[in-house]
Amino acid sequence: MFVVVLVHLLVAALLVVARRQLERWAFVVGALGPLATLIFVVANWGLHHGEAVTEKWDWVPAQDLEVSFRVDGYALIFLLVVGGAGLAIFLYAQRYFTPARGPTMFAATMTLFAGGMVGLVASDHLLSLFVFWELTTISSYLLIGYDDRTAQARSAALHAALVTGAGGLAMLGGFVLLAEASGSYLISEIAANPAENSFAVGLAWVLILIGAVTKSAQFPFHAWLPGAMAAPTPASAFLHSATMVKAGIFLVGRMGTAAVATVDWWQPAVVGIGLVTMVVGGWRALRQYDLKLLLAFGTVSQLGFMFLLIGSGIPELVFSGLAALLAHALFKATLFMVVGAIDHEAGTRDLRRLSGLNRSMPVLFAVAIAVSLSMAAIPLTFGFDAKEAAFHGLVHEGVLWVAAVAGASVLTVAYTARFVFGAFGPHVKGQEPAQGRRLRLSNLLLAAPATLAVISVVVGFFPALAFPVVDAAAEAVTGVAEAGELLLWPGLGPPLAWSLASLTVGSLLAWRSDLVAxxxxxxxxxxxxxxxxxxxxxxxxxxxxxxxxxxxxxxxNGSLPTYVAIILLVAIVMPTVAVLSNGATLVAPPSGTLLEWVLGLLIVAFAVSLAFVRRRFAVVILLGGVGYAIAGLYAVFGAPDLTLTQLLIETLAVALFALVLRHLPATFARTATARTPRLVVALLVGAFVFAGGLVANAARTPSRVAETFLAQSIPEAGGSNVVNVILVDFRGFDTLGEITVLVAATLGAAGLIRPVIRNRRRS
Amino acid sequence: MRRSRSSPILSAGVVVVSGPLLMFSAYLLFAGHNQPGGGFSGGLVAGVAVLLVWAAGGIDSVRRILPVRSNVLLGAGLSLAALTGFAAFLPGLAFLESGYIKLHPPLVGEIKIVSALFFDIGVYLVVVGMAVGLVKALGEEESAEAPEVGA
Missing domain, CATH: 1.20.5 (Single alpha-helices involved in coiled-coils or other helix-helix interfaces)
Structure with a gap:
């Protein structure tokens, strides 16, 4: 599994590095990624009864951080979609883009995305799942905004990234809450022993559901998906119909059984959201004129269908949902590629202007019809087999369930008809028909959708081909084998009746489209x-x-005095509150020697005179005096290292201040602002430091750390200056951090000063 | 204190003083593990020397004596310190844990080389880089006619 993800990342990197050389064959090279996925799927064909391929790489064992892959039947069906649809779409994209547009970066991003998707569905660790999840969000952002010169594409990309990104963050919060409650970050362990319901666990499931709902464009967050159609068609076909938008469905399926066992609101919530999404998506699809937008809203509707089936946690529904997932990947990816081909050749996607493409593009027409029948769930197609299985399960749950879903399916039938007649039927009167440019499709542009269409038709006639994959996937998450059936002819019964009813009503709606309008x-x-x-x-x-x-x-607000005042006041308030709430005693210091008194009074004298001096240079000298006197105190107390450093710092600081003063007026200007607040802050700081010294004096106990350091200095670090040994060895990490800050501060200061001085010199 | 007006006494004084100053700086760096000193204080002394050079000969003298960009010093110092930390992994120690070897070259006696010294050299370079960077940034003339202010 690592190898498969790695192949994607390496191919993406290769495409970026050698983008000039690979320009002509970018997508063929990129197709190596999906090909690796497909090879993996074929090599592990027939995983069932909870078997799984696991791989683990310890990253930080002490923190239980690891990249852990676990591919069971459920992951395998998603890998099949990612690899299969991916391969077809990459080969299609090779012809879709003209090399002159330099689509290598696009191919690299698509490959990166495919790698993220593979990692996502194979992850067993919640955190690595999140990382791959975000990788798909970011690559989706880049692909939607590929045409970065149009404001619409940029805004659509941002919309998608913000909605799915916010959902991803919510999901991360849910993951952490859930994992802390369950005692494990491994999905397989959480699913085996779901955490007991509590407030935290309930909140976790809400947050995880938000992540799934945003990613899979469920109501009320569905609006980003139609916007994402600003992406070039290969990305729409791959990300926004076949794979990425199914990540949310993947998640509710993976976690659904555990969620249903824990919180009783999960099932009604998921089913309700899915149903509303089905209706909203289907209805909006009926009102579109742009073929691609029509398909996008249709995808929203289909995603709602799969969301409610797979998220419900009911074995038979999960089974039918997974069959629908395969069927959808086959027909929707194909239809997107068909629209892309129409757009590519006829120059428009407006169904009012398109007409007669059935004559000018007969093969494309046949492909579109073959998969459209599956989308509408006409009998003897894969879509029908899946929907029958769903109706079969829904009938068991109650009339209301099946009636609601059948009602929503009516819209599916109607918008499929709108698509087919819109693209291939006669053009609407009063609209100028599209001028066919060449209307002669290259074989490559046709080969990929045609292949998927053939697979769709064959599986439709022989649903037993798909059964093992679907059954193993459903068993992996629900634990129930053979929960449903995929039949070419389901026999007379309630499910067939519901199917036919929705087909009939849907056809009527399509026939009287003026009423719909x-x-x-x-x-x-x-x-x-x-x-x-x-x-x-x-x-x-x-x-x-x-x-x-x-x-x-x-x-x-830009006022330096205000910033300083806020910083100082916070620094005063926090320790004061802490000391007062814990109670403190004040202990007067020992009376002190004459030398200490002299140095102390010197500091006071310098500090007081500072407040009355107006010349800047005098201020700097007096500040230096304070520093030197403090260094004297250090020397008296027997701290040579501190003394040395303090003296040197003061010297350098005074000299650097002098450099600054060259660029400033000689004296301070009289300030217009009131002095009283400044005086208050200054006095507070003084009082705080004084009292703090007395409190600290009382709280002083010999620290064990100091003894350890003294004892360990020579044997451990081979140095007898313990101050230096602490700096470079015992606390070396801190020092490394400090010099990093020093570097950052220097770069920042020099960067701010230089342009100011250069500007002044110029003026 | 612009270059054109700098006093010859100061220039001569700097020439005399800066050599010993830099030696003192190096002494502090190497002695630091056992005596007062270390990379930080050593670097500060070198920084003072740089400032003296600026005072005597202006920004051009600093550029002539130290033809290295301050960012190079900063980057080299930080990298050296970090690499010393990682080097501890090679003999299986923890990050930044130090080891030492004792050498016995003839005539000199025992020399102990502590791996932490390289970390300290990194600190030293960063501090010198800071001083040089600020002197170069602040030491530029605003304009030829600017009146001399303060120092």
């Missing part, structure tokens, strides 16, 4: 008043930026 306008009037997903998002982002502007304007 009128009803749609009526709904549209109402819907316009309701908050829509896109509109909410468009208002949300500027609102957030506005809020950030105002709040940072309040805190970061």
């Amino acid at each position: 009128r009803a749609g306008d009526a709904v549209g009037v109402v819907a316009a008043r309701l908050p829509s997903g896109e509109g909410t998002f468009r208002r949300f982002v500027p609102g957030l930026i506005n809020f950030a502007d105002r709040s940072s304007g309040l805190i970061q």
